[in-house]
Amino acid sequence: MNRRTTRTIAAALSLSAALAISGCSSDSDAGDGKPELKVSGGYMPEPIDDKMAGAFMVIKNGSKAADKLTAVTSTLSGDVTIHETKDQKMQQVQALDVPANGELKLARGGDHIMFMGLKNKPKVGDKVTVELRFEKSDPVKVELDVKERTYQPQKTN
Incomplete structure (x- = not known):
């Protein structure tokens, strides 16, 4: 083998090893470091009129990296906002935390x-x-x- 062929083979082996190592990770985060989010149980009670409606779901984060829900868009409305309820008072917020290895519950x-x-x-x-x-x-x-106005999801443990 000549020197050029040896260098080409060495470079190819180095690249292959780097790709193999980068694909293997014991961390549960996605390869790009983004949290792994899964949404379940999403529903909207049938609105009483065309003025407003609420939506509920669970956003599960199966990774070691926390995230934040920062916005929601829909063709149903040009004005979709995120709200938190504290001390029985509802208020609009800029974001809600989706904790690492946890979940954000959006519920009635x-x-x-x-x-x-x-x-x-x-x-x-x-x-x-x-x-x-x-x-x-x-x-x-x-x-x-879209569910009945009185719909309550089954509680799971």
């Missing part, structure tokens, strides 16, 4: 998403698409099931 009587000035009034059985935006993670699209 607690933190939630609020839609104002609906473009139409969804009915039970419809689906409403929202896009959740985060500080670190890529946006996540979620389909919310």
Whole structure:
């Protein structure tokens, strides 16, 4: 083998080793360091009118990196905001924490998403698409099931 071939083979082996090592990680974060978020149980109670509606879900973070829910968009409304409830008072906030190896629960009587000035009034059985935006993670699209106004999700332990 000549010197050039030897260098080419050495470079190829080095690159292969680097790629193999970077693909192996014991950390549960995604390869790019972003938290791993999964959304479940998303629903919207049928709105009473076309003025406002709420949405609820659970955002699970299966990684060691915390994140924040920073915005929500939907074709249902141009005015979708994030709200927290503290001491039985609701207020709009800029973000809600999604803790590392934890979850953010958006539920009735607690933190939630609020839609104002609906473009139409969804009915039970419809689906409403929202896009959740985060500080670190890529946006996540979620389909919310429109449920009866009295709907309460099953509690799981």
